[in-house]
Structure formats: C-alpha cells, structure tokens
Amino acid sequence: MELVIASSSVDSGGISCFDLQTGAEQSRFKSCSSPSHGLLSIGGRFLASSQLRDSSASSGSILYWSWNKLQAEVRSFPAEPISPLVSNREGTYIIGGGSRGDIYYWDVASGRLLNKWHAHYRAVTCLVLSDDESLLISGSEDGSVRVWSLYKLFNVIEIQKAKQPYEHSFSEHTLRVTDVVCGSGGCSAIVISASEDRTCKVWGISEGRLLRTVEFPSIIDAIALDPGEKSFFAGSRDGKIYIAALDGERTSSSSFGMHIIGALSEHSKAVSCLALNMDGNLLVSGLVDGTIRVWDTKTLQIVRMLKHSKGPVNNVLVIRRSLSKNPQTAANRQASRRHESSLPPPLDKYTNSKDDDIDVNPIISLPSHCTETPDGRLYYTSHVMSSHIKEFQQQGSSAASEMEMARLRLDSKRSLEMTHQWMKMYEDLHHFCVDELVDGDQNKRM
C-alpha cells in the first residue's frame, strides 16, 4: 500500500495520510506545522517532523509520531530551529539543517547528537542523501549547494588535512535554494537544485561542476526526478509543473524555454512540493491552497485530488507500507511491531563531551531473520547417522569399536549363558547317568 503523507506550514490539518490508490484518508496525525522538507518517515517505522516556531525562539523542535497514535509522542528540542530533515533508508540516523547554517547528525536509536558542523553562511533549506547514503547534499538560503562526505565529516584527521570539509561547493545560484534532488548512480549521480533565481541547475557529482542550467518562467519550489532520469518535474509558483529534459537531445520543443519540454498546468495555485510514487507513474503535488493532486505522468492528467487542509501543503511524501513488512518469521514480525510501538528517545541538544563518551555505544537492531547454525544444518539425525555409519565401516574409531565391543559383550554374555545352560544340562545328564550307573550297580550287587 502506498501512502501519501502531507503536512502544512499552518497547523490546521496536522499530518494527513491518504491511500494513493484509492484516495481514502487513512489517518491524520495531530498538531504539526512543518517547514518545507521538514517531514519524513524514519525507516518506515515512524514519522518525524521539524516544527516551525516564531523566529524569536532560540531552540527548535522535532516531533515523532508513531503509526498507531495520532498525538506526537516524542518531542526533541535541538539547539536551534531545524527545518530540513533527512534520514537514511534504514532509519538509523537523522540529519537536520539549522537556521544558522549548521547541520546536525543524530543517532536515532539513542538520540545522541553524533556530529554537528557549520555548513552554510545562512539557513540550510534542504538536505538530501545520495543513493548510496554516503554523500549528503545541502542547499542553503545563501544560494550555495554543497556536497559532503559523511565519512569524512566523522574523520577528524581527514578534515584537518583537507582544505575544506565539503567535497564540492556549488555557488552558481544567486538566491535561496528551494529544493535539491539527487539522482541514482553513486559517484556519477547528478544533483538538481532549484532556486528562487528562477533556475534549476544540474550538477555532476563526479565532475564536480555545473552541467546545465534550466531557466523557468517562475520560481521553482519543488523538484521530482523521474526514475529513468530522462527528465524532471519542477513545481513552480505560477501553478504549473514543468517537465524539463535531462536528455541531451530534445531541448527546444516548447514555448516555455530551453530544455522545458512540457508542463502540467491545471493548477491555479503555486505548487510547493512534489513526490513521485515508486513506479514513477504517479506524481503527487502539494499546493499552497491546501490541496494535493495526483497526476498520471504518462497522460499528464489529474487522476485524483485530495484535500489536506486550508493551510498550504508544503510537504508530501509517498511511502510504501505493508502490514507485514517483511514476510519472514513470526519472531521478526513481533520484533518489528515492537519497533513500531516504542519510539526512540528524544534527540540530544548538544554533543557529548569526549570524556564521558565511553559509555555511549551505538544501539543496533541485529538482523531479525534467522541465520543458520554454524554448520548450516537444521536437522541433524541424517548427518549424525551417516557419520556414524562411516565410522562403522572404517572401524577405526573408538566409539564404533566401543559399540562393537558392547555388542560382542552382549553376544558373549548370551553365549556364556548358553554355555552355562549346556554345562548345566551336561552336568545334570552326567549326574543322572552316574546315578543311574551307581544305582544299577547297587541293584546288581544287591
């Protein structure tokens, strides 16, 4: 079941969940006013969202909702307001971007703040992980897009050696970056960023530079990348969703501008967020008028309209959730249920000082599937039997000979018994005969 999850910057509708296929509303989690890119599902186990607060507040807040409770259960208060959040697929860590340009890296299971670094001069607006989850791409209000290697950020020595802590810094955008997406392909992936300067720019991670600029008629607030990476969707403030080509060949086929090959344009209000479903054939767009529209990417038609609330929708996610997530053992289901019901502790505000770091160990979930016994066997008897038979045949082993001994002992015991019997019989007979003879003699003599 694919769910559409949406939230708004105004807390009037909370977080709404719809079934993508049927459009039925599944549940509505309460009290959430999220900034853009501030909503995510952590490993499919629970929902997390950073919260908008008035700018005077010195600390931010991040809430967790478990799937089966509508109220937020865990509240964390990071040192500064966080807006974008991102997590890895496993859901073991959360990365948040702060309003002062810092990026925070938390361990989910323990809530510890493992790392924090100053990433941008102004607020971080969007965060995204590369498909192998080793690179982090951040966009900022100051217009820069930076690529970070997570490994390097944890490697103090490496950081000191390097001239800068980031891998790439792209600064061609002149205004605030509104969205960033990353394609697939590990090191040769592309990154697309949208900015208030009305452009989307395509960057190559391996090249480390700008590959293409696409200019749009209006500001783009959201990007969704087609899984085939032939094109991307760009939701704009004029209400259209433009389709821009990433393919080198077709570029000038539309009146919208270079590289723009079409638009989905029934929208009246500005599009503030986009998401594609797993197959890439349904595009979900969230609008500032509080509605969510689902488009068929092949026919370019609206197939469904969902109503979130009055407030502008600024986050939509499409996630896949099944009732039995991993069709494995019963134990596993129990374990995963346990995961879902109990949420991890809140996130720390500060990093621990190194001294009392000894005690803090990562909390891991060991694989829940049954691995094999050391010799990979489930049933033993046949194996034991054949190895015993081998020993019998070789007659070399002590155990086999022991058993043979036992058998022989029993045999000999039985034979001994037999012998005894025979002897007894013999003696009886003997006595009888002797008696007979003696008696006969006596009789004769008499």
Next chain:
Amino acid sequence: MTQPQKMGLYEFYNNMYDIRLKPRLLRSLTKDNLPDENQPFPNPSTLSNIVETIKTHALLSETIGSDNNNNDSVDDKFFDKWKSAVDSWVEKLLLLISNKMPDKCWAGICLLGVTCQECSMGRFLDSYSVWFQKLLPLIQQPSDSQFVKVASCASLSDMFTRLSGTLSVKKDGASLAGKLVQPVLNLLTEDSSVSVWEGAVDLFSTISNFFPTSVNRHYDSAEAVIVSKIKSGKCNTNLSKKFAYSLAMLPKTRGDEDSWSLMMQKILIFINVQLIDAFEGLEEETKSREAMTLLVQPGKDPPPPLGGCDTARGNAGKAPSSGEASNHAAERSEQLLFYKVSTLMQCCSMMLTNPYPVQVSVPVRPLLATVRRVLSVDGSSSQALLAFMTVLQQEKICSELPLLHLNSLDLLTSIIKGLRSQLLPNAADVIRLVTEYFRRCKLPALRIKLYSILQILLISMGVGMALYLAQEVINNAFVDLETLSHGSGIASSTTFSKPGTYALQQPRNKKRKHATLTGSAADHQNGAALEKELPTSKPPTPISVQIAALQALEALLTVGGALRSEGWRSNVDFLLITVATSACEGGWASEERTASLVSGEPTPIWADLQLAALHGILASLLSPTRSRPRYLSQGLELFRRGKQETGTKLAEFCAHALLALEVLIHPRALPLADSLNNCGAFDEALNHKFPENPFSSAQKHSTPFSRGVLSLEPDPDDDLYESWLGNGDEIVVPISNTDKNMECSEEPSEKHGRQTNVDPLGEQLAADGSISTVVGDEGRNNEHTGSMDVERGVCTDELMVNAERSIVPNVFGGVGNSEVMVPTSHTGTGEKEMESAEGVSDGDALDTNNSVIIPDSVVTATEAASNKGATSAIDDESPLDELASINTSSTFGKGKELISEDVSDTDSFPDIIDADPDSNSESDNF
C-alpha cells in the same frame, strides 16, 4: 477408480509415481531391511539406503502431493493402508530402541529422528511426547554407548526443530525442552567423549534457539558449563565453534538488552585478561590497560567473570596473572590461551551477526580496541621487554599468532556487518586500523581477509568511503597482481609459479605502484630486474590472494569508479585487462575442483581466478568514465570466448556480462517525451526510434563533431542509434575501432588521422609494455579528461552551442567559474574549456572530412585554439613518448618547446601534474 481396488500380488503399478507404491514399499522396508529382535544387525549402510528411499518417495508423509495426477483413484482404504504401514514402521522402531543391543538401539534412534522430520504433521503431533519419553532416558543413562547418546541428541534436536514450527504445541514443547536442559548439561559435564559433547551442544543450541524460555532457568549453569568446555581446550575447531555459538545464543534465552551487553562485556574482559598473559613481553603495558579501562569504567564494579565464580578458574577476571596463570604456564599455556581467545572472539562475532529479539547497544570502542590490540602484536619484542620471555616462548607465540589475527579480522568483519550504517562514527577508526595493518600484513590468508573487509567497507559505505580507500586498495592490489599483470608467458595454470613480490620491499613497491602507468611500466622493468636478483626468495602470490585483490578492485570500481578517480582509473583499467588477458591466455581452466584434503574447503583454482578477472573487467567497463572504456573490444572478445565454454560458471557470467555491456554499447536513451506520447510503453518507444530519424537537417551539421566526441562517452544521454542514422560514415569508425591496439580506442576519428604513424609504434610499444606507450597513454588520458570536460559541457548543452550561440558565453562563463571555485578538480580549467569549445565550433564550421582531424587536435592538444595549432601538434606528436614526457614531467627540452608553441595557456599544466603527483618521483627514480 481404475484398478487400485483389488490390488493383488499380480497387479502392476502405473509407474514410479504411483502412490500405491508407497505403503507397500514402506512395508517391505520395515519387514526386510530393518534389523530385527532376533536377526543380527545388518550392514549399517543399509540404514542409509532406507533413509534414502524414505526421503525420495516421501514414504512417511501420508499425504499426496498436488502433482499426483490420478487423485480420483485415492480413497480412504488406501490411506488406511498407508497409515497402518507407517504404524508398523514406528512400532518396529520403538521396539528397536528398547533393544539391549546398542547397535539396534542406535539404528532405531536414528530412524526415529528421520521419522520426526519426515512424518506427517498429524502423526508427529500425536506421538511426539511418546517418542520424547522413549528418547529421554537414553541420554540420562550413564552407561550407554556414545553412538546411542549422540544419536538420541540428534533425534531429540530434530524433534524440537519440528516442534518449533508448530505454534499450537509451542507451550508443550517448551515444557518438554525444560525437562531436557539439565540432562543435556549433565552430558556436557559428566561425559568425557568429544563426540557426545558435540551432539549435546547441538541439541542445546536447538533448544535455546527455538525454546529460549526453557533454558532461562538454567542460564548460569549453562554459561558455566559451556565456558568450562571452551576453557578446557579439548575441542577441535568445529566443536569449539559450536560451543562459541551456543554461548553466543545464550543471552537470547533471556532476550533482554542487558543480558546481551553483559555477555559481550564479560567475554571481552575475559579475552583481554587472557591477552595480558599471552602478550607478556610483546606489547606495552599501556595498551592492555587502555583496553580494560574501556571495558570497565573506573568507579564501576566489573561484572562477574565469564562462566561464573563457581568454577575452579573462575576468578580469572579479578586476578589475572596470579595463581591461575602460573598454573597454566606449566601446561601448554600459549596454545591454550590463544585457543580460548580465538574461540571467544568467534563467539563475539556470532553475537554481532546473529539475530536478537531486541535492540542492543554494542560496545564498539572496546571491541575495536581489542581487535587493534591483537593486530598490533606481531611477535616482535622491544628490547626493554625481552627479559620477560624465552626464545621458545616467542616461537610458540609466533606460530599461533596468525590464527589469532585471522580471528580478530573475522571479529572486525562482524563488527562492520553488525553495525551497518551505524558504523559511520567509528568508520575512520576502522579504516585506520585496516590500512595500517594492511601495510604490515604478509600472510596470504590474512590478506584475503583484509581484501574482503575492504570490499565490505566499500560496498556498504559507498562513494564517500571509496575516496579514502581507493589508494589503499590499489596499492595492495597492484602488488598482489604483479605476477599476472606482467604475465606474458605465465598464463597457464601449470606454469603459474612465477613469484610475486608483495612480501618484498613494500614501501618501495607502493611508491612505484602509485597510480601512474609510468609506474607500472617502470615496475615491469624493475620487477624483472628484481626477479633476476632474487630468483628464489620470493614466494608466489597464491591464487586466492589474487582473487581477493581482484574482488576488491571490482568493488572499488563498482562504488567509486568515477569520483576523483582520474589519478588511478586508467591504471586500474589497464591492470585489469592485463590480468584478465594473461589469466585467460592459456585457455579456460577446468572448473572441476578437488576439495582440499586438509580443510575440506574447496581451494581456489585457476578457473576461479579467471572468473574473478572477468568480474573485474566487467566492472571496469561498466563503471562510469568520461571516455569510452578503452578496453571495450578486448573485454568483449574475452566474454565472447568465455561464453562458449558451455555449462561452466564462467560461461554463465560471460553471458551476463555481455548483456550488461549491451546497454553500454546501445545506450537506451528513451526520452520522456516519447514515452509520454506513446503512453509510456518503453519498447514501443524504442521501436519508434529506429525507423524515425529524430534528427533534423538543421541539427545534422553539428553531429559530425559532437558525435565524434560524444560517441566516446557511455553517457546515457548520448544516443548511438541516432548517431548511426545521423551520420553514417562517421559512425562506422567507432564500430570498426575494435582492434587490438589498446591505445587507439579513445577517439574514433583520431584513429583515421593517426593510423599510419602511430599504430605501428603503439603496437610495438604495447607489445613490450615499455614506458613510453604507457606514459603516452597516461598523458593522453589527462588530456582526455580535459577534453571530456568540454564534452560534458558541450554534450549536455550541445544544442546550445549550435542553435543558440548567444547563450554560449554565458553558460561557459558559468562553467569556468565553477571550475575555479572547485580547486579539487584536477583537470580542465575554465579557460581550457572555453578554448576547446571554440575548437568545437570551429570544427562545426568546417564540417567536412577535415573534421576527422580536428577532434584529434582537440583531444591531443586541448589548448590548440586554431586548426594550425592542431596540425602542428599532430606533426610534433609522432615521437609519442616525448609528448608523453611533457605531460608527465614537463621538464624535458622538447616538451618545453611544445608547450610554448602550442599551449597558450600554461596554467593548465600544473593541473595535469597535480593529477599525476608521482611522475616527478618517477623520473627521479630512473
């Protein structure tokens, strides 16, 4: 209902699938083959025949598979027959078990175990408690034969395995299991036979796996028993592994986080305490203290020692080197110490990788500290510490150390596996540990482990990790693959005994190997020289190490083939193709393997090496580059040849490789527009593209040029189909470019231009593999990347250049800026691009046959802004090595001329040198 009703003696079965066969077969088995009360025991091998027959025909299943095609002929009578047959079978078995003769009893137990596994669920549920009562006394009687005990354990284990699968009897099963735990522990303590231990520990593991709650009550005594067995050191490797496993499974019987952590802590403390004795005189005292402080925080009480206090040696945790140690020293102390530590390390590994019901907190730092501690000891002893040990002691320790190292590497692997993405905060530690150790490590088995650790790290941590591991992997792989990479006549498995040199002069090798083809060429010479010098002292690199090295390279290319790989990529590609060619030169080796007699594990054979080499080639061809994979044709040739080896794994892989490469050769640039218009049917879109030429004539004039460059690139954006249709003659070139010369695959049209003067040279050079070709290669490669930068810019924005010139300056200005902003990028500064972009447009203007040469000029001399410059570059270029030396060292006379002549922008050269930092040291070395 055809005939089965009056099944008589004279009635025949339909075929071997006839179900009527089953009860009768079972009956005759029961009657004829089972040992009897009175008859003597038959040959034991008949038992395995019986089991075979029962399993093949599912004689005990009492159910009919869906595949049975005469279902209609089945009636109750048949099932009755079958049921009674099974009844009598079981009855006979139970009789046998009660028999006093141990062999008959043993046979009965074994067959009952098989029955537990094979019989129908209904029957099993009905009778398991009876069977249990029958079997239980057998492991309790002290007098019974070993075989009987072991077989009873196995049968009981199978019974509980089957029970665990049925939820309805789970509770009952748990109570039965509870009755069993104490007898099993008694077996372990009282019996002295190793094989009985093995059976008992298997049974114990089964119980604690499937019915954890039943063991809970006996937790402490179980721990004590298992630990005492491990400490006793009487077990063989296999058995000690089983004990380690059962100890690792023990916390699961409690199932809470604390038991797991406590067990882990206890084991680590025990290991570290043992190591104090073992490494006395071999390590600084500070190290051991460091590991211990991580484990037991100051101010906190240490946990009770492993195995509890009640055992005689229980207080090892508190008083490590007191009475106990001296006691041990009298015995075979070192060996026993190492054995215990190894086994417990295995136990830690198992704890980290086996399932556990709740989340646990892993003491990463103590674990890593322990691993580091062990790996840092190599048997050498500092002068100050020498007093503590004798030569004999050191000898013993050195003989045992490799195994210990192997186990700690296994533990490290498990740490990485267990922590998965949460390794990140400690990843730097792990990398340092591994890379440092790799430099010192010389034993094949350990190197294999290290390679596999690198491979795991690369794949799990992605590009970010590849950036830092690349050099380490390459340095080591180059050394280990040395024999193969120079292999001209050493290809066949029979002659494969030429020595490798990794044990020799590591630092120097490393330097030489450092990522330049110059290096590897020089190496060739040096290597040859060294071989002459030391004909006997170098051991050959075992195949298994070479396979591991190839796999690590494969992983590196898979994960990080494109990011900052300019420095090493071409070398690795070259190495892989050389290795593969020389490995496959002597034909395909047979995959028939003879399992090694010693370990039972299959030893890697030549065919495995070939397979690994081909895996490497595929990764090298598929991993993204900015130019066309240089050895595509050679790779394809190898795969095509390999595919013909019908029925081998190699052929299977070659077919897969050809499929994967097909996408590289025919990139499916399926445009969204088409798929949108055609309602997304992808194959339709593809079909449409063949007949319809999407190129307009207006675009056509641009293609000769951009195509020429573009066709090099395996970029999905570029579309070979269209370029075929767009400009026929031009495109024939890249297709025909599949020749043997490794050097000329880089540029389709270039080949035309150069064929006459370069090819002979190139071929000659390639043949002897001497410096200049290789250097030339490297140099060109640098330029290549430069020009490829252009190409990227042009290719993705190519129509911008042509159709809308007005935008060009803007865009390229942007590009230039980006380059300046990113100093980490080695090649292609902004200016360079600007100029070559001009070159591109010039080429467009010409657009005739001349354009065949122009791309050449752009590639070989990127900075050439005019046609003239280009031609002169070509003229001057014929002494290839000279040009190459300019690029690599840029200090020699002619090179300077060239630079001043052709290169207007000298700024770009430092870049190239940067990309190739070793070239200077290279030239010094000469």
